[in-house]
Amino acid sequence: MLQKLKKYDLKEKGPLILIPTHRSYIDFIIVSYIFFAYKLQAPHIAAAEEFLKITLIHHILRASGAFFIKRQHMETHNLYKAILTEYLTHLLMDDCFLEFFVEGTRSRSGKMLHPKFGILGIVIDAVLDQKI
Numbered sequence: 579m580l581q582k583l584k585k586y587d588l589k590e591k592g593p594l595i596l597i598p599t600h601r602s603y604i605d606f607i608i609v610s611y612i613f614f615a616y617k618l619q620a621p622h623i624a625a626a627e628e629f630l631k632i633t634l635i636h637h638i639l640r641a642s643g644a645f646f647i648k649r650q651h652m653e654t655h656n657l658y659k660a661i662l663t664e665y666l667t668h669l670l671m672d673d674c675f676l677e678f679f680v681e682g683t684r685s686r687s688g689k690m691l692h693p694k695f696g697i698l699g700i701v702i703d704a705v706l707d708q709k710i
Contacts, residue, residue, distance in 0.1 A: 580612070580616045580618070583616070583618055584616065584617075584618060592670075592673075592710050593669075593670045593673050593674060593675060593676060593710060594621070594675045594676075595670075595675070595676050595677075595701060596609065596621055596675065596676070596677040596678075597677075597678060597679070597680050597698070598677070598679065599679070599680075599681065605679070606623045606625065606639070606642065606644065606677060606679075607638065607639070607642055609621065609623075609677060610623070610642040610643055611642075613675075619674070619675050620642065620643045620675070621643055621674075621675035621676055621677035622643050622644075622645060622669055622674050622675065622676055622677070623639070623642065623643050623644040623645070623677045623678070624644075624645065624647055624676075624677070624678035624679075624697055625639055625644040625645070625646050625647070626646065626647065626649060627646045627647060627648045627649070629644070629646060630646055643677075645665075647662060647697075649696075652696045662700070663700050663703075666697065666700050666701070666704070667700070667704045667709055667710075670701065670704050670709070670710045671704075671709055671710060676701070678697045678698075680693040680694065680698055681693060681694065
């Protein structure tokens with residue numbers, strides 16, 4: 579499958595969006611490492627702002643392509659949501675790979691959590707608006 583990704587035509591098919599389940603804290607680092615090892619474009623990763631409080635880890639995440647979002651601001655602050663929407667839309671229009679976890683947080687039980695539709699909704703809107 580990774581060999582198929584090397585041949586993936588961004589201009590013809592559009593940006594690649596990865597939506598893995600969030601079973602552990604290192605899921606996104608593993609995906610970034612695999613992409614790096616196969617010489618693929620590393621995805622930009624939506625990570626929760628709580629990771630900024632963990633010493634050293636936020637540096638590793640930033641180097642892995644992470645950007646940090648404030649989940650609480652998604653519903654209550656229209657300006658924050660508008661800026662995040664524009665940022666994500668521009669990443670997708672620039673043919674960047676995007677990775678986010680549809681559950682929005684890690685599953686402590688190992689079971690899949692109910693999906694959150696914030697970032698997924700932004701991606702769907704970009705497709706429906708024919709921006710990507």
